[in-house]
Amino acid sequence: MDPIGATTWVVPGGRIPFPSHGEEPEFTSFDQVCVLNTGDHPAQVELTVYYTDQDPVGPYPFRVPERRIRHVRLNDLVDPEAIRLARPYGLLLTSSVPVVVQFQRQDTRLPGALALTDVIAHPVG
Amino acid sequence: MDPIGATTWVVPGGRIPFPSHGEEPEFTSFDQVCVLNTGDHPAQVELTVYYTDQDPVGPYPFRVPERRIRHVRLNDLVDPEAIRLARPYGLLLTSSVPVVVQFQRQDTRLPGALALTDVIAHPVG
Amino acid sequence: MDPIGATTWVVPGGRIPFPSHGEEPEFTSFDQVCVLNTGDHPAQVELTVYYTDQDPVGPYPFRVPERRIRHVRLNDLVDPEAIRLARPYGLLLTSSVPVVVQFQRQDTRLPGALALTDVIAHPVG
Amino acid sequence: MDPIGATTWVVPGGRIPFPSHGEEPEFTSFDQVCVLNTGDHPAQVELTVYYTDQDPVGPYPFRVPERRIRHVRLNDLVDPEAIRLARPYGLLLTSSVPVVVQFQRQDTRLPGALALTDVIAHPVG
Numbered sequence: 001m002d003p004i005g006a007t008t009w010v011v012p013g014g015r016i017p018f019p020s021h022g023e024e025p026e027f028t029s030f031d032q033v034c035v036l037n038t039g040d041h042p043a044q045v046e047l048t049v050y051y052t053d054q055d056p057v058g059p060y061p062f063r064v065p066e067r068r069i070r071h072v073r074l075n076d077l078v079d080p081e082a083i084r085l086a087r088p089y090g091l092l093l094t095s096s097v098p099v100v101v102q103f104q105r106q107d108t109r110l111p112g113a114l115a116l117t118d119v120i121a122h123p124v125g
Numbered sequence: 126m127d128p129i130g131a132t133t134w135v136v137p138g139g140r141i142p143f144p145s146h147g148e149e150p151e152f153t154s155f156d157q158v159c160v161l162n163t164g165d166h167p168a169q170v171e172l173t174v175y176y177t178d179q180d181p182v183g184p185y186p187f188r189v190p191e192r193r194i195r196h197v198r199l200n201d202l203v204d205p206e207a208i209r210l211a212r213p214y215g216l217l218l219t220s221s222v223p224v225v226v227q228f229q230r231q232d233t234r235l236p237g238a239l240a241l242t243d244v245i246a247h248p249v250g
Numbered sequence: 251m252d253p254i255g256a257t258t259w260v261v262p263g264g265r266i267p268f269p270s271h272g273e274e275p276e277f278t279s280f281d282q283v284c285v286l287n288t289g290d291h292p293a294q295v296e297l298t299v300y301y302t303d304q305d306p307v308g309p310y311p312f313r314v315p316e317r318r319i320r321h322v323r324l325n326d327l328v329d330p331e332a333i334r335l336a337r338p339y340g341l342l343l344t345s346s347v348p349v350v351v352q353f354q355r356q357d358t359r360l361p362g363a364l365a366l367t368d369v370i371a372h373p374v375g
Numbered sequence: 376m377d378p379i380g381a382t383t384w385v386v387p388g389g390r391i392p393f394p395s396h397g398e399e400p401e402f403t404s405f406d407q408v409c410v411l412n413t414g415d416h417p418a419q420v421e422l423t424v425y426y427t428d429q430d431p432v433g434p435y436p437f438r439v440p441e442r443r444i445r446h447v448r449l450n451d452l453v454d455p456e457a458i459r460l461a462r463p464y465g466l467l468l469t470s471s472v473p474v475v476v477q478f479q480r481q482d483t484r485l486p487g488a489l490a491l492t493d494v495i496a497h498p499v500g
Contacts, residue, residue, distance in 0.1 A: 004135055004217070004249050010379055012444055013409035013477035013493065022235065034138035036175055036215035050411055050444045069137055069175045069215040090411035090444040090475075092379070100215075100247045102138035103493075110397065110489045113363075114235045117493035118138065118228075118242035122475045124379050129260055129342070129374050147360065159263035161300055161340035194262055194300045194340040225340075225372045227263035238488075239360045243263065243353075243367035254385055254467070254499050272485065284388035286425055286465035319387055319425045319465040350465075350497045352388035364485045368388065368478075368492035 001067075003039025005100035006123035011091040013119075014049075016075055017107040018085035027108045031074040033093065033121075034102040037064040044096040047077070049089050056092075057081060064099065093121065126192075128164025130225035131248035136216040139174075141200055142232040143210035152233050156199040158218065158246075159227040162189040169221040172202070174214050181217075182206060189224065218246065251317075253289025255350035256373035261341040263369075264299075266325055267357040268335035277358045281324040283343065283371075284352040287314040294346040297327070299339050306342075307331060314349065343371065376442075378414025380475035381498035386466040388494075389424075391450055392482040393460035402483045406449040408468065408496075409477040412439040419471040422452070424464050431467075432456060439474060468496065 017029035037043040042065050048058035060077050064070045074083050074091075083089060093101055101121040108114060142154035162168040167190045173183035185202050189195045199208050199216075208214060218226055226246040233239060267279035287293040292315050298308035310327045314320045324333050324341075333339060343351055351371040358364060392404035412418040417440050423433035435452045439445045449458050449466075458464060468476055476496040483489060 004133065005247065008379065010411055010413070010475040011477065012411035012475050013407075013446065013479050015446070027235070032138075034213075034215065036135060036137035036217075038135070038175070038217055050413070050442065052444055052446070056442055067175065067181050069177055069213060071138065071140070071177070071213045088409075088444060088446045090409065092411075092413055100135040100137050102136070102244065104138050104242070105491065105493070107489065107491060110402070110487070112235070112237060112487060113489040114232065114238040114240045115489045115491040116230065116232060116240040116242045117479070117491045118230070118244050119477065119493050119495050120244050120247050122380065122495050122498070123247070129258065130372065152360070157263075159338075159340065161260055161262035161342075163260070163300070163342055192300065192306055194302055194338060196263065196265070196302070196338045225260040225262050227261065227369065229263050229367070237360070237362060239357065239363040239365045241355065241357060241365040241367045243355070243369050245369050245372050248372070254383065255497065277485070282388075284463075284465065286385055286387035286467075288385070288425070288467055317425060317431050319427055319463060321388065321390070321427070321463045350385040350387050352386065352494065354388050354492070362485070362487060364482065364488040364490045366480065366482060366490040366492045368480070368494050370494050370497050373497070 001038055003098040005098040007095050007098055008124040009093040009101040009121035011103045011121045014089040014091055016085050017109050021108045021111040029108050030106050032071055032104045034071045035064045036069050036100045039097050040066050041097055042066055043099050046094050048092040051089055126163055128223040130223040132220050132223055133249040134218040134226040134246040136228045136246045139214040139216055141210050142234050146233045146236040154233050155231050157196055157229045159196045160189045161194045161225045164222050165191050166222055167191055168224050171219050173217040176214055251288055253348040255348040257345050257348055258374040259343040259351040259371035261353045261371045264339040264341055266335045267359050271358045271361040279358050280356050282321055282354045284321045285314045286319045286350045289347050290316050291347055292316055293349050296344050298342040301339055376413055378473040380473040382470050383499040384468040384476040384496035386478045386496045389464040389466055391460050392484050396483045396486040404483050405481050407446055407479045409446045410439045411444050411475045414472050415441050416472055417441055418474050421469050423467040426464055
């Protein structure tokens with residue numbers, strides 16, 4: 001099947017909530033990118049993280065095999081460096097083949113409450 | 126009226142929340158696709174479900190009559206196989222005629238809390 | 251200023267939550283369309299409501315003056331007929347001039363909980 | 376790197392929630408625009424605020440340096456005038472260079488509850 005989507009995606013509104021309440025990892029606060037690769041070739045994906053007050057950090061590389069998804073929690077990225085919790089950031093995602101990208105947040109900062117958000121990232125080219 | 130929308134739609138960020146709390150089916154945790162067919166001909170819709178670690182599963186066929194909507198809970202799909210709860214997945218939706226597709230989640234994993242998310246799926250062609 | 255946006259917008263995933271908990275009207279459960287008309291001429295807007303099991307109902311007309319917004323709760327529409335609470339529906343919005351449309355839900359079905367969702371409607375033409 | 380995105384963005388559904396519960400500023404209710412400027416030149420951004428019943432107010436200017444993000448709480452804008460809490464409004468954002476814009480709400484009106492929403496703003500030109 002032909003690959004579907006775009007090779008560049010943007011999310012301006014990142015901020016991993018901190019702290020978390022409830023059982024880990026199910027109720028850990030997180031930001032997450034979800035990537036779907038419908039094509040017949042693996043996608044080499046790279047994230048660049050933009051900040052308010054310093055130069056961008058990256059690339060954070062990962063791979064999405066052909067005809068597969070990957071849901072990647074931003075909390076789990078450590079190389080080249082971890083994204084500090086509760087710090088505003090933005091994301092640029094580039095892929096070697098067209099993919100579709102969604103961005104999700106789970107927020108358990110408040111005990112007994114649960115907030116989720118969901119956007120399709122902004123596609124470019 | 127002319128049909129409105131696109132014939133291919135993508136949602137990378139699926140995961141049916143589990144467990145649920147509260148009265149069924151009103152407060153059952155779910156993922157849902159909402160399809161609107163404004164045209165004068167029925168839409169033959171097919172879902173394909175993509176996973177992290179196995180080949181895609183599908184098609185899951187359903188029909189949206191002319192000038193009608195359908196809201197389909199992913200929890201309710203059983204043929205060719207049920208989507209396992211709490212398992213990450215992505216969706217490809219194709220339709221015989223243009224439609225518009227929205228994706229929603231209701232999450233009642235945490236007793237006394239309620240979280241909802243909503244995106245318009247990513248349209249292609 | 252030139253009008254910005256599109257003249258047709260679609261929302262497949264409507265369902266006014268029921269019941270509500272908390273003080274009215276601040277915490278009443280609702281579905282809402284938000285329309286922004288940046289142009290120099292008033293927008294004549296019409297909603298058509300699509301259902302699962304009957305013909306579409308409408309038009310529900312309203313007006314958004316030049317350089318103004320309007321936030322319209324679907325709960326408040328009564329002519330040609332009220333939208334039944336907790337009933338799935340979809341929306342087609344057409345406007346005499348380009349506008350931009352957002353769709354929001356406030357859900358207070360669960361006492362002590364609050365859920366909100368937000369999408370930009372799907373633009374057409 | 377080339378700048379990515381659009382120079383005009385629209386959000387019809389603004390309304391800063393009021394009141395707030397919980398520790399400030401972490402749990403203060405807010406509406407927020409998040410802007411990512413991937414390009415090599417600073418972005419001069421201007422917001423115009425549209426209302427139901429009066430002429431638009433603005434511009435509210437701010438700057439997003441090259442290769443930087445800015446997350447701006449609408450609550451914090453005071454010049455030319457503060458946006459009244461709990462008052463419906465819409466936003467037009469224009470930028471001197473292409474940027475990408477997301478709109479977020481945090482709602483703590485209900486003690487012990489937390490609601491978040493998230494949309495990519497509607498891009499134009």
